[in-house]
Amino acid sequence: MEHDELKKYIHDVPDFPKPGIVFKDIAPLLASAKARTAAVDLLLKEVENLKIDTVVGIESRGFLLGTLLADRLGAKFVMVRKPGKLPGDLERMPYQLEYGYDTLEIQEHAIAKGEKVLIHDDVLATGGTVSAAADLVEKVGGEVVALNFLMELSFLNGRKKIKSHKVLPLIKF
Ligand SMILES: O=P(O)(O)OC[C@H]1O[C@H](OP(=O)(O)OP(=O)(O)O)[C@H](O)[C@@H]1O
Numbered sequence: 362m363e364h365d366e367l368k369k370y371i372h373d374v375p376d377f378p379k380p381g382i383v384f385k386d387i388a389p390l391l392a393s394a395k396a397r398t399a400a401v402d403l404l405l406k407e408v409e410n411l412k413i414d415t416v417v418g419i420e421s422r423g424f425l426l427g428t429l430l431a432d433r434l435g436a437k438f439v440m441v442r443k444p445g446k447l448p449g450d451l452e453r454m455p456y457q458l459e460y461g462y463d464t465l466e467i468q469e470h471a472i473a474k475g476e477k478v479l480i481h482d483d484v485l486a487t488g489g490t491v492s493a494a495a496d497l498v499e500k501v502g503g504e505v506v507a508l509n510f511l512m513e514l515s516f517l518n519g520r521k522k523i524k525s526h527k528v529l530p531l532i533k534f
């Protein structure tokens with residue numbers, strides 16, 4: 362399955378979760394074993410030569426394909442989570458996203474100094490979420506090698522917020 366066919370498994374939902382937002386729903390892609398496998402195969406192609414030690418997935422949709430990708434890379438998987446979900450010593454980062462505000466957290470000892478990290482999420486929209494996640498990974502000592510997404514919503518200019526990192530989206534809208 363190629364990129365254009367994969368797009369058919371991502372459905373537009375107007376005015377969700379707020380009026381004026383067109384939500385890109387990945388439920389049909391997750392529901393299809395064929396589309397899910399194709400997505401992970403294509404994501405893998407983009408990153409398999411980057412010598413990744415660790416995939417960091419962003420709660421919650423970043424966990425879905427992120428763990429599958431880590432598995433295929435033989436890499437470690439680390440969670441970046443919404444507030445109050447992770448135990449122990451944490452680093453925290455507030456951020457703005459397309460339809461609101463939130464905070465992300467990571468466990469302080471989740472990543473060793475100099476570990477090569479791939480951050481994965483399903484959507485790059487305004488870029489607030491992934492920028493906060495990259496800051497967290499760097500705060501705890503990781504080296505962010507690339508930011509990898511199932512899709513980029515190009516019209517929201519998320520790349521403007523991402524200064525120095527390689528951005529690898531599978532699909533662009
Ligand atoms: O580029 P941005 O404008 O920051 O938006 C992208 C983020 O928004 C969505 O997450 P959401 O916070 O809706 O949470 P979810 O993954 O738990 O559904 C999506 O999964 C990304 O993480």
Ligand SMILES: Nc1ncnc2[nH]cnc12
Pocket residue numbers: 382383384385386458459460484486487514
């Ligand atoms: N339009 C959108 N659709 C799905 N997830 C998103 N995250 C941020 N903006 C989004």
